[in-house]
Amino acid sequence: MKELKGACIIGQSGGPSSVINSSAYGVIRTALDCGAITAVYGAEHGIKGVLNDRLFDMSKEDPRELELLKYTPSSALGSCRYKIADPDVDDSDYRRILEIFKKYDIRYFFYNGGNDSMDTCNKISKYMMKVGYECRVMGVPKTIDNDLFGTDHCPGFASAAKYIATSCMEVYQDARVYDTGMVVIMEIMGRHAGWLTAAAALAAHAGSGPDLIYVPEVDFDMERFLADVKRVYEEKGNCMVAVSEGIHYADGSFVSEAKTSATDGFGHAQLGGLASMLADRVKRETGAKVRGIELSLLQRCGAHLASKTDYEEAFMAGKAAVENAVAGLTDKMVGFDCTREAGKYVCQTKLLNLTDVANVEKKLPLEWINEAHNGITQGFIDYCLPLIQGETEMVKENGLPRFARLKKVLASAD
Numbered sequence: 001m002k003e004l005k006g007a008c009i010i011g012q013s014g015g016p017s018s019v020i021n022s023s024a025y026g027v028i029r030t031a032l033d034c035g036a037i038t039a040v041y042g043a044e045h046g047i048k049g050v051l052n053d054r055l056f057d058m059s060k061e062d063p064r065e066l067e068l069l070k071y072t073p074s075s076a077l078g079s080c081r082y083k084i085a086d087p088d089v090d091d092s093d094y095r096r097i098l099e100i101f102k103k104y105d106i107r108y109f110f111y112n113g114g115n116d117s118m119d120t121c122n123k124i125s126k127y128m129m130k131v132g133y134e135c136r137v138m139g140v141p142k143t144i145d146n147d148l149f150g151t152d153h154c155p156g157f158a159s160a161a162k163y164i165a166t167s168c169m170e171v172y173q174d175a176r177v178y179d180t181g182m183v184v185i186m187e188i189m190g191r192h193a194g195w196l197t198a199a200a201a202l203a204a205h206a207g208s209g210p211d212l213i214y215v216p217e218v219d220f221d222m223e224r225f226l227a228d229v230k231r232v233y234e235e236k237g238n239c240m241v242a243v244s245e246g247i248h249y250a251d252g253s254f255v256s257e258a259k260t261s262a263t264d265g266f267g268h269a270q271l272g273g274l275a276s277m278l279a280d281r282v283k284r285e286t287g288a289k290v291r292g293i294e295l296s297l298l299q300r301c302g303a304h305l306a307s308k309t310d311y312e313e314a315f316m317a318g319k320a321a322v323e324n325a326v327a328g329l330t331d332k333m334v335g336f337d338c339t340r341e342a343g344k345y346v347c348q349t350k351l352l353n354l355t356d357v358a359n360v361e362k363k364l365p366l367e368w369i370n371e372a373h374n375g376i377t378q379g380f381i382d383y384c385l386p387l388i389q390g391e392t393e394m395v396k397e398n399g400l401p402r403f404a405r406l407k408k409v410l411a412s413a414d
Helices: 020-032 047-051 063-071 092-104 115-131 157-174 200-205 222-236 274-286 308-326 378-388
Strands: 006-012 037-043 055-057 106-113 136-141 183-188 212-214 239-244 290-294 332-341 344-353
Touching: 006 020, 006 047, 020 037, 020 063, 020 106, 020 136, 020 308, 037 047, 047 092, 063 308, 092 106, 092 115, 106 115, 106 308, 115 136, 136 308, 157 183, 157 200, 157 239, 157 308, 157 378, 183 274, 200 212, 200 378, 212 222, 222 239, 222 274, 239 274, 274 290, 308 332, 308 344, 308 378, 332 378
Parallel strands: 006 037, 006 106, 106 136, 136 332, 183 239, 183 290, 212 239
Antiparallel strands: 037 055, 332 344
């Protein structure tokens, strides 16, 4: 295939993670070292940066600062939650994107995000094909929710899972120091998929975790929940519960009292407040001392507990996106194909069609939820344990993390 010469853009979108910048670094470093790519630009706040002509010249950054991206949490280039319209309904955003692509001679576009980001990536890819503008488009997966279709797992999930499991183990110890009992309810992210909440089972596997786990793949029953908590509390004198923020009743309504507080740019409910609401209900029913704990943003920015496996695979995904695009492939998302045989874990990249990935959620398999719908089975443990292995190589200064400090020099097409 004829070599395609031109510049590239890397953008980040959606909720951040502790290793999303490792993927960005995989794209940036590989692109900077590639002869076919003439310039490397970072979009400020994802696709909004393209629309607003706010692109950073990544060649102006100190190589050492770029390397520190591997261990820097959150989205270093800035993120957004912006839904572009169907081009058949309103193509104004697409015409603007094409204008910017032509202005900077963009021939490679890499977008780093989750379900909604892959929808954006897919729409841009199809539009460029439709108008005949040669631009190779690659999605780079990112979501702590681990719900992207077709891939064994997603960069960001393992580190969040490790943080959740570790936090549960630590809270477990703290909740048992007194001679009086306590019920602890841990609220964990996950609107429709229970992967993150299931990670609390890793703590139980290690001997210091939740007695009960509730995920959104199955309907929630408040009376059964209260009976479960009472039973465990009476048997053990303590009870620890992990709940997904997205647990819902049989009619589909969220249990969370904050379900109508706000929505993001894609119309998704902003959930929260579940732990406090359930804690209050349990206290009234049992009279026990109850604490509700919401991990909130901590579970997605806890880079100090990142999995080495996770940030190395995140880098690998970004690198593979560039290599495959330069080789002539387009309209794809990088995914992972993994084996776990005889105790040996092997992960390789593969490519998925953007159309297949966009807006499709991968749920926690029902066979990994126990029959009582209040726990997680060994199948998930076997799946997840290899992903959380290895410790971060984060650089420290004066005992504190040394995160990347980018200059973010705006690009010029002159």
